[in-house]
Amino acid sequence: ISVSTVHISGPSCFAPQTHELRCQNPVFISHITGLYGLLGFHDVRLPLLASPLRVSCPLRTYLARTINFGSCNPQPPLRGLQNRHALFQMGKYDKYFSECEGNFICKECDWITRKKEDSSTCSFRHHLKTKHPNLFKELQESDKELKENVKEKIKNKERSLKRSLKVVQLEEGSAPKTSRKEEDTPSIVQVFKEYEPDGVRTMKIERAILQFICTATLPLSIVENRGFQNLMSILCPRFKIKSRTHYTRNSLVDLYNEYWTKVDGMLSAASHISFACDTWTSADNNHSILGLTAHFITKDMVPKFIVAAATPIKTRHTAENTKALLAKVLGTFNIEEEKIHMFVRDAATSMVATTNLLNMKSWDCFAHKIQLAVKDGLKILDSFESGSNSLIARLTSIVRKMKKSGVDKESFKEYQTLCSVPNRVLLK
Structure with a gap:
């Protein structure tokens, strides 16, 4: 074994500098290091002994106790399969899927899929939702718990900042008086908090986006349009547009529940209500909808009308099926029969039979009557x-x-x- 240099640093009472010993005999090195240890020298460094020292002598034990070879030889960066595994980390989905040579295997049913490095994890989420509902529910609960933990950490941080601010003010004396305008001005922390995923400002902007999409009858895919994203980045740079899936599953549902509550309140407050109903079928005969509008007068004597339902018709357009759909809508809003003044419908035989089955007073639509009269007149002219x-x-x-x-x-x-x-x- 060849040892070129032994560096031994001693306490300041003996020598402030580093001693160098050049020797080729490990037994001699063992005696020297033991002697310096008795004298109180605290650091013995052998730079060339980073590799394991195969010596069966006291030097090996002493050096293992004294020298930290890990600090002299740090771990190299991940390479090969280890680096590849680090690139394919899936976070919360590691619990349910395992990675093997670029393929991901479900631990429950051995379902296999291939995932690129720049792709999302939507396929994992969809698989858990459709094939393993219990695991998907567990995943949702963990996501919810994680969000709550993040919120709690933010709240704790704010409390600590407020407490430290109060301590500083008490040490410096009474806090200076601020004007009313300064009190109304939000702090930097409040401004940043408003644009968090669940912030007040973020929720208002998302609600306005959904209102714009609904009133303009646009598809939800417009949130992924580059022009729309550019517009939002200029109008509000701090706001981050979420995916179409988020707006479909969360924002749209919340907005629907909000407006449904408003409509339910308006119908409950009205003393008398009249309804107009009609069916519509697309040109390709693939879609049919039953529309129901409610007309009433408010307490301030202002006439109002609302669309109570636009229910798809998936069965035959018979009186029995139409009556069941209308009864379901009326039951959803808990509308009593005494409040219903009249049903306005077209003069079709099926709609007349529908209102008769509901045992409600109905009347023919005047515009539809005129249309039927025009058709009859044209037929008479053709006959002449x-x-x-x-x-x-x-x-x-x-x-x-x-x-x-x-x-x-x-x-x-x-x-x-x-x-x-x-x-x-x-x-x-």
Whole structure:
């Protein structure tokens, strides 16, 4: 064994400097280090002994007790499989999934999926939600507990800051008097807290975004649009837009419950209510909706109307099915029969039978009656005149020509102005 240098530092009473001994004999080194230890020298360093010293002599035991080889030889950075494993850390999902050569395996059912380094963990969450509801519930509870712990830490930090501020004010004397304007001005801590995920300002902005989407009949995917994100970053740089999934599962549900409570209160306060109902079917005949609007007068004598329901119809449009949907909506708002003044519906046979089954007073829609009268009149005209020379055929050809010719459109507008007729458009 070759030992080039032994560094021994002693106490200040003996020597303030470092002693160097050059020797090739480990037995001699053992005696020297033991002698210096008896004299009180506290530090013995061997820089070249970072590797294990294979000597069966007192020197090995003494050096193991005296020298901290870990400080001289720090751990190298993670490489190979260890570094790869560190890149694939999933946090809270480590409890439910294990990683093996880039694939992730469910510990409960051996479900396998491949996850890239820059992808999200939505597939893990969806798997737990659909296949293991108990584990998914446990995950949600842990997330909720983690959020509560973070909130508690923030509150404790604020309390400690307030206490330290009070102590400083007591040491310096009475706090200086502040104006009312200064008292109303929020502190820096309060401003930053407002833009936290559950902050007051964040909740107001998210509510306004949902109101904008609902009133403009826009899809929820607009929150992922780059133009919208750029607009929000300019208007409010501190606000962070969340995912569409968050707005669908949380914000939209909260907004719906808020407005449902308002509508329920308005209907409960009204003394008498009239309803109008109708069904709508899409052009491709794939979607059908039953709409129900409530009309009433408030205590301040202001007429109001609200959309009470827009319920999808998934069965046949029979009187029995429609009656069941209307009864369910009325039961949701706890509307008593004595408060219902009248039902307005179209003159279709199924809707007449529906109101009869509900045992409620109903009336035909006046606009629908006019439409039926126009259709009957056109049928009568067709029975008197037929062919290309009939009145209907001539009017149809005029409308078709107006639509195709821009010159005729402009001339038609001029004649409307000369005759003081409202500027209307002809529809086929």
